[in-house]
Amino acid sequence: MGKRIHNFNAGPAALPLPVLEKIREELLDFKGSGMSILEVSHRSKWFDDVINDAVERTKRILNLGDDFHVLFIQGGASMQFCMVPMNLCIEGKPADYINTGTWATKAIKEAKVLKKDVRVIASSEDKNFSYIPKDYKISADSAYLHFTSNNTIKGTQWRELPQVKDVPLVSDMSSDFMSRPFDVRPFGLIYAGAQKNIGPAGTCMVIVRKDMLKRTPGDLPAMLKYTTFADNNSMYNTPSCFSIYVIALVLKWLEETIGGLEKMAQINRQKGDVIYGFIDKSDFYKGTAEKDSRSLMNVTFRLPTEDLEKKFIAEATDNRLGGLKGHRSVGGCRASIYNATGLDAVKTLTEFMAEFERKAG
Amino acid sequence: MGKRIHNFNAGPAALPLPVLEKIREELLDFKGSGMSILEVSHRSKWFDDVINDAVERTKRILNLGDDFHVLFIQGGASMQFCMVPMNLCIEGKPADYINTGTWATKAIKEAKVLKKDVRVIASSEDKNFSYIPKDYKISADSAYLHFTSNNTIKGTQWRELPQVKDVPLVSDMSSDFMSRPFDVRPFGLIYAGAQKNIGPAGTCMVIVRKDMLKRTPGDLPAMLKYTTFADNNSMYNTPSCFSIYVIALVLKWLEETIGGLEKMAQINRQKGDVIYGFIDKSDFYKGTAEKDSRSLMNVTFRLPTEDLEKKFIAEATDNRLGGLKGHRSVGGCRASIYNATGLDAVKTLTEFMAEFERKAG
Numbered sequence: 001m002g003k004r005i006h007n008f009n010a011g012p013a014a015l016p017l018p019v020l021e022k023i024r025e026e027l028l029d030f031k032g033s034g035m036s037i038l039e040v041s042h043r044s045k046w047f048d049d050v051i052n053d054a055v056e057r058t059k060r061i062l063n064l065g066d067d068f069h070v071l072f073i074q075g076g077a078s079m080q081f082c083m084v085p086m087n088l089c090i091e092g093k094p095a096d097y098i099n100t101g102t103w104a105t106k107a108i109k110e111a112k113v114l115k116k117d118v119r120v121i122a123s124s125e126d127k128n129f130s131y132i133p134k135d136y137k138i139s140a141d142s143a144y145l146h147f148t149s150n151n152t153i154k155g156t157q158w159r160e161l162p163q164v165k166d167v168p169l170v171s172d173m174s175s176d177f178m179s180r181p182f183d184v185r186p187f188g189l190i191y192a193g194a195q196k197n198i199g200p201a202g203t204c205m206v207i208v209r210k211d212m213l214k215r216t217p218g219d220l221p222a223m224l225k226y227t228t229f230a231d232n233n234s235m236y237n238t239p240s241c242f243s244i245y246v247i248a249l250v251l252k253w254l255e256e257t258i259g260g261l262e263k264m265a266q267i268n269r270q271k272g273d274v275i276y277g278f279i280d281k282s283d284f285y286k287g288t289a290e291k292d293s294r295s296l297m298n299v300t301f302r303l304p305t306e307d308l309e310k311k312f313i314a315e316a317t318d319n320r321l322g323g324l325k326g327h328r329s330v331g332g333c334r335a336s337i338y339n340a341t342g343l344d345a346v347k348t349l350t351e352f353m354a355e356f357e358r359k360a361g
Numbered sequence: 362m363g364k365r366i367h368n369f370n371a372g373p374a375a376l377p378l379p380v381l382e383k384i385r386e387e388l389l390d391f392k393g394s395g396m397s398i399l400e401v402s403h404r405s406k407w408f409d410d411v412i413n414d415a416v417e418r419t420k421r422i423l424n425l426g427d428d429f430h431v432l433f434i435q436g437g438a439s440m441q442f443c444m445v446p447m448n449l450c451i452e453g454k455p456a457d458y459i460n461t462g463t464w465a466t467k468a469i470k471e472a473k474v475l476k477k478d479v480r481v482i483a484s485s486e487d488k489n490f491s492y493i494p495k496d497y498k499i500s501a502d503s504a505y506l507h508f509t510s511n512n513t514i515k516g517t518q519w520r521e522l523p524q525v526k527d528v529p530l531v532s533d534m535s536s537d538f539m540s541r542p543f544d545v546r547p548f549g550l551i552y553a554g555a556q557k558n559i560g561p562a563g564t565c566m567v568i569v570r571k572d573m574l575k576r577t578p579g580d581l582p583a584m585l586k587y588t589t590f591a592d593n594n595s596m597y598n599t600p601s602c603f604s605i606y607v608i609a610l611v612l613k614w615l616e617e618t619i620g621g622l623e624k625m626a627q628i629n630r631q632k633g634d635v636i637y638g639f640i641d642k643s644d645f646y647k648g649t650a651e652k653d654s655r656s657l658m659n660v661t662f663r664l665p666t667e668d669l670e671k672k673f674i675a676e677a678t679d680n681r682l683g684g685l686k687g688h689r690s691v692g693g694c695r696a697s698i699y700n701a702t703g704l705d706a707v708k709t710l711t712e713f714m715a716e717f718e719r720k721a722g
Contacts, residue, residue, distance in 0.1 A: 012401060028385065035365070075435045076599055114582065237439040240563035322396065
C-alpha cells in the first residue's frame with residue numbers, strides 16, 4: 001500500500017483512518033454474519049442495529065429530544081432543495097431564504113420551480129458572496145427561514161445562527177454539520193449530505209421536528225414525503241445501507257475517540273487559528289472571505305497570480321497534500337479541513353505554504 | 362474471519378467474493394491516490410474513470426447503441442416509480458401498466474398519485490400474482506407500457522418480453538437485470554436497483570433512450586428530471602460514488618470472469634434446473650409460482666406447515682444457508698439465486714432440503 005496523503009478535498013472528503021480500517025477489517029464478514037455489510041438484508045437484525053446506532057448517536061451528540069426524527073434520504077442536499085418546499089411550504093405564507101452563494105441559490109431556484117412563494121430576505125451577492133449577511137428582518141408570517149450554514153465554494157460560515165422566534169429554521173448544514181455544537185430547538189429541519197463530515201456520498205441526513213410533518217401534503221409521491229421516511233425508520237424501501245453503516249462508524253469515532261462536539265469544535269478552532277493566522281501574516285496568500293464570516297471548514301485563498309496558483313497546487317500534490325484546487329466555478333485555492341482532517345495535516349500544509357512562498361518570493 | 366455463508370438474500374444480496382476482496386485490498390489507497398475510494402472527489406480523474414468504466418461495461422454487456430444513456434440515480438426503484446410518469450407521460454395518451462405484484466402495484470399507485478392517465482391493461486391479481494399474464498392487448502395510443510420483469514416476492518418472471526411495435530417499453534428490471542441477454546431496442550427506459558444483481562444498495566441504474574428525454578417537462582425540480590442526469594454524466598451533484606465503484610467491479614467480474622450475459626444466463630438456467638427439478642420431484646416442497654412463470658432469480662416455495670417452515674429456516678441458518686425466509690408480506694420460503702449465488706450454493710441448498718425432508722418425513 002502506498003502512503004496516504006493529507007486530504008483537503010471539499011467532499012467527498014477525508015474519513016478518519018480508524019473508520020476505514022474498521023470497514024476493511026469486517027468487509028468480508030460483518031459481525032459473524034458470514035456476509036459483508038454490503039450483502040446483509042436491510043430487514044435483518046444486523047442492519048437494524050446499524051441504523052439504530054446511527055440514529056441514537058446522532059441524538060446523543062446533538063442533544064436531540066424525542067420531538068425530532070433522524071432520517072436518511074438519498075439524493076444528497078440537492079434533493080432536499082426540492083423536498084423542503086414540497087413538504088414544508090404553507091399556502092398563503094411565504095418561504096424565506098437567505099442567499100449566501102451557489103448552494104443557497106440552487107435551493108431558492110428549486111422552490112421557485114415548484115411555484116412556491118419565495119422571499120429572499122437577505123443576500124451577499126453584492127460582494128460576490130464573500131460575507132454572511134447581518135442586516136435582515138425576519139417576519140413572523142413566513143413558513144420557514146432557510147439558510148446555508150457553511151458555504152464550501154466561497155469559504156464563509158455563519159458564526160451565530162439566525163435568531164428567530166416563531167419561525168422554524170431550516171438549514172442546509174452539509175458542510176459544517178457535526179463540526180460544532182448548536183442549539184437545535186429553533187430548527188424545524190436540518191439536512192446534511194454525508195460526504196463532508198459524517199460519511200461517504202450516498203446519503204443525506206435529515207433531522208426533522210415532528211410537528212413539521214403535519215405540513216406534508218398527502219398527494220406527494222411516497223419517496224418525496226418526509227412522512228414516508230419518518231414512519232418507516234428510513235426503510236420504506238432499501239436505504240443506502242453502506243453509507244449509513246459508515247456514518248455510524250464516523251459518529252462512534254466522534255463520540256468515543258474525539259469525545260463529542262465540544263471537543264471537535266475546539267480542534268476545529270485550533271485548525272482555523274493555525275491556517276488563518278498564517279494567511280493573515282502573509283502578503284503572498286490572501287483569504288477571499290471577510291474575516292468575520294470565515295469558514296472553519298473551507299479555507300479559500302488566492303496567490304498573487306493564477307500561474308502561481310497552478311504551480312502551488314501541483315507542487316502541493318507532489319508533496320502529498322491533495323484537493324487544494326478551488327471550486328471550478330471560482331478558481332483559486334481551497335483547503336477543506338473537515339473533522340477528519342487533523343491539526344497535523346493543517347500544520348503540514350502551512351509549513352508547505354511558507355516554504356512555497358519563500359521559494360517564489 | 363468467520364466462514365462465509367451461502368447467501369440467499371432477496372436484496373441486498375450476495376456479491377461475488379473476488380469483488381469484495383478487491384474492495385478490501387484497495388480500501389485505504391485507491392489506485393495510488395493515497396485516498397480511499399470513499400474519499401476521492403467525484404470531480405477527479407480517479408472517479409471519472411470509475412463511472413465511465415461502469416457506463417462502458419454496461420453498454421458493451423447489453424449491446425447498447427449510442428442512442429441510450431446509462432444513468433445512476435439515487436432512491437432505488439421506488440424513486441423511479443414516480444420519476445417515470447413525471448418524465449415520460451404525454452398529455453392525452455394513457456400510460457399502460459401490467460400488474461404482476463407488489464412492485465408493479467406500487468409503480469401504478471405512484472403514477473396515479475401524480476394524477477396521470479393510468480391504464481392497467483393486465484393483471485395476475487386474480488390468482489394472487491402467481492403467474493405472468495399472457496392475454497393483454499397493447500394499444501398504439503399509449504405513452505409507454507410498464508412492466509416488472511421479475512417479481513421478487515411471488516417468484517415470477519417474464520420469460521419473453523411483451524411484444525410491442527411503436528409503444529416504448531419501460532421496465533423495472535431490478536431483480537433480474539444482467540441475468541440474461543435481451544433485445545434492448547423496444548425499450549424506452551429500463552431501471553434497476555443495484556442491490557440484487559449488480560452491486561450494493563444506494564444506486565439505481567437507469568437506461569434511457571435519448572429520444573425519450575424530449576418528453577421531460579421543463580418545470581420539474583432538477584433532481585427529478587432525467588435530463589439533469591443525462592446532461593451531467595450522472596454528476597449534477599455528488600453521486601453515490603461507492604455504489605457506482607462496486608457496480609463497475611461487479612460488471613468487470615460479469616464480463617471477464619463469467620464471460621458475459623450468455624454465459625451468465627446459462628449458469629442461471631442450470632441453477633434453476635437444479636432447484637426447480639428438485640422441488641418438482643418432491644411432495645414435501647411446493648413451488649408457489651405457476652411453472653411457466655417461474656423466476657430464475659427468486660425461488661418461492663412452501664413446506665407442509667408453517668411450523669415446518671420456521672424449523673426449516675432456522676436449521677438452514679444453522680447450516681450456513683442464509684436469507685431463506687419468504688417476504689414478510691407472504692411468508693413461506695424463498696431462495697434468491699442472483700448472479701453471485703453460484704451453482705455450488707444451489708446444490709448445497711437442495712442437498713440440505715433433501716436431508717430436511719428425510720428427517721421430517
